[in-house]
Amino acid sequence: MNVSTADPAPSTRPSPRSVRARHALMRTAERLYAEHGFAGVSMRMIREAAGHRNNSAVQYHFSSRDDLLQAIxxxxxxxxxxxxxxxxxxxxxxxxxxxxxxxxxxxxxxxxxxxxxxxxxxxxxxxxxxxxxxxxxxxxxxxxxxxxxxxxxxxxxxxxxxxxxxxxxxxxxxxxxxxxxxxxxxxxxxxxxxxxxxxxxxxxxxxxxxxxxxxxxxxxxxxxxx
Amino acid sequence: MNVSTADPAPSTRPSPRSVRARHALMRTAERLYAEHGFAGVSMRMIREAAGHRNNSAVQYHFSSRDDLLQAIxxxxxxxxxxxxxxxxxxxxxxxxxxxxxxxxxxxxxxxxxxxxxxxxxxxxxxxxxxxxxxxxxxxxxxxxxxxxxxxxxxxxxxxxxxxxxxxxxxxxxxxxxxxxxxxxxxxxxxxxxxxxxxxxxxxxxxxxxxxxxxxxxxxxxxxxxx
The missing domain is CATH 1.10.357 (Tetracycline Repressor; domain 2)
Structure with a gap:
């Protein structure tokens, strides 16, 4: 499955690859928030630190910053x-x-x-x-x-x-x-x-x-x- | 004293007006941070909520965000x-x-x-x-x-x-x-x-x-x- 061309709403049964990508974003976000504070971290920093070049990579997995925080x-x-x-x-x-x-x-x-x-x-x-x-x-x-x-x-x-x-x-x-x-x-x-x-x-x-x-x-x- | 043309570094003896402006910024910042969280408030929001039109109003009184937080x-x-x-x-x-x-x-x-x-x-x-x-x-x-x-x-x-x-x-x-x-x-x-x-x-x-x-x-x- 190619993330960049897929439907932006995750399906009810995400692929193993999608689950891994989601968890990798959560781990990266958690580390950045812990080290730099909630105020010191943008969605862009999370995406880049997790190695995504696609601008909408975080949005594909999480509908908002709050959605990401709640998932963690x-x-x-x-x-x-x-x-x-x-x-x-x-x-x-x-x-x-x-x-x-x-x-x-x-x-x-x-x-x-x-x-x-x-x-x-x-x-x-x-x-x-x-x-x-x-x-x-x-x-x-x-x-x-x-x-x-x-x-x-x-x-x-x-x-x-x-x-x-x-x-x-x-x-x-x-x-x-x-x-x-x-x-x-x-x-x-x-x-x-x-x-x-x-x-x-x-x-x-x-x-x-x-x-x-x-x-x-x-x-x-x-x-x-x- | 005209704030916009004054030296950006506060003098050792700030004027009463400068002290008032500084305290007003501190009160506004504190309220915004309390209500929206450290991550939800920019220096621009503080300046606008405190009624300053001058872009450098916060910088005139505080050298950085950390300086403002520490002053509070x-x-x-x-x-x-x-x-x-x-x-x-x-x-x-x-x-x-x-x-x-x-x-x-x-x-x-x-x-x-x-x-x-x-x-x-x-x-x-x-x-x-x-x-x-x-x-x-x-x-x-x-x-x-x-x-x-x-x-x-x-x-x-x-x-x-x-x-x-x-x-x-x-x-x-x-x-x-x-x-x-x-x-x-x-x-x-x-x-x-x-x-x-x-x-x-x-x-x-x-x-x-x-x-x-x-x-x-x-x-x-x-x-x-x-």
Missing amino acids: LEHHAAAIERHRARLVAVLEERGEVSLREWITCVVAPGIEHHIELGTPSWYGRFLAQAVVEPGLREHARRVYTSTPSFQRLDRLRPAAPGRGDDELTERHAAMVRLLLVHMSADLETELAAGQAPPDEAERAWRRLGDNLVTAVLGLSSALLSQ | LEHHAAAIERHRARLVAVLEERGEVSLREWITCVVAPGIEHHIELGTPSWYGRFLAQAVVEPGLREHARRVYTSTPSFQRLDRLRPAAPGRGDDELTERHAAMVRLLLVHMSADLETELAAGQAPPDEAERAWRRLGDNLVTAVLGLSSALLSQ
Whole structure:
């Protein structure tokens, strides 16, 4: 299939070649956004860095910049969902769940995903920008919290005294989300800058995971037991 | 003084009119960045929204986009510094400081600044984007933590068991900073969208301040007593 002469709307069943080209654009865009910021990257820079000479190469695969940004978010959310589904299934099997186990099930899937991505990765810094971008923040939140495994996890949540207060419940959830997103972006930045040797990357991610579980447990206990 | 014929480098003693024009550009830029994102705003949009017809109006006051962004950060940091200096002086007078009082001195100055700004404000969403922008994040961090009052506050810090671990100490500080920055941006977004009546804004900010002190206290106790 020749991309330049094909219909600009992708068919419902894209060819393997088209899927590869789409993923290559997503990876290139993610890296450029992570390194230069959302404001520092044009669609043209993405196209050129991905090796396309055809002016409409990005438009062929993505209807807009937002469509591209959302595709990157959804790609990673799907990978994290697979990790979480496995962990939730273990908790469901057992029935009784402690607050620490429950929080681990919130924190660990993102950490496992980062370990799989290897070093350097760009997703953490990409996501940290996406969640503060006015036009994207709501979409970014929904992509990660409306998944089946998150809904199953919600039903396993240990009772907490403060849960009747909607504002506090929502605020608590927001605090947890932003700790995960931005602390992961921080570690990714350090690892990418070579401030930690690559072979230590996995240990560094697990240490961050442990710190996050401890921090979220302390924060949750204090905030929800008021 | 006629701006269009003046030397492009601002003199060390700018005229009152030049100071006003500079501040007007900063306020306009901050609002546009907050509403449309760093990627959605050009220097031209800022100039036009601020009512300048002269193409070089922004360049006359700011040598670059980064210079403009840094000036906005420094303007707010100076206001927050005044609040913190007053609070630190009270603690210094007393000598003995509890962890809750110490954390209040970290949290409250930003909350007071937001109350002073009124509703709608744009600074919170501006700052949340600045701290994840690759070229700006280090500068944004330094502007807020290298101030005299922060250094005085650091000397009053109650001893914590985990303080020997440099990685954990730095990670803890990063968690606290991002809770303050991003939770403030969240509340500012809600208030600006009219999800809370304007006369409730002050109470909403104080409630966020209380929640943050409680959350940071719980997080700090858990993380630093490991």
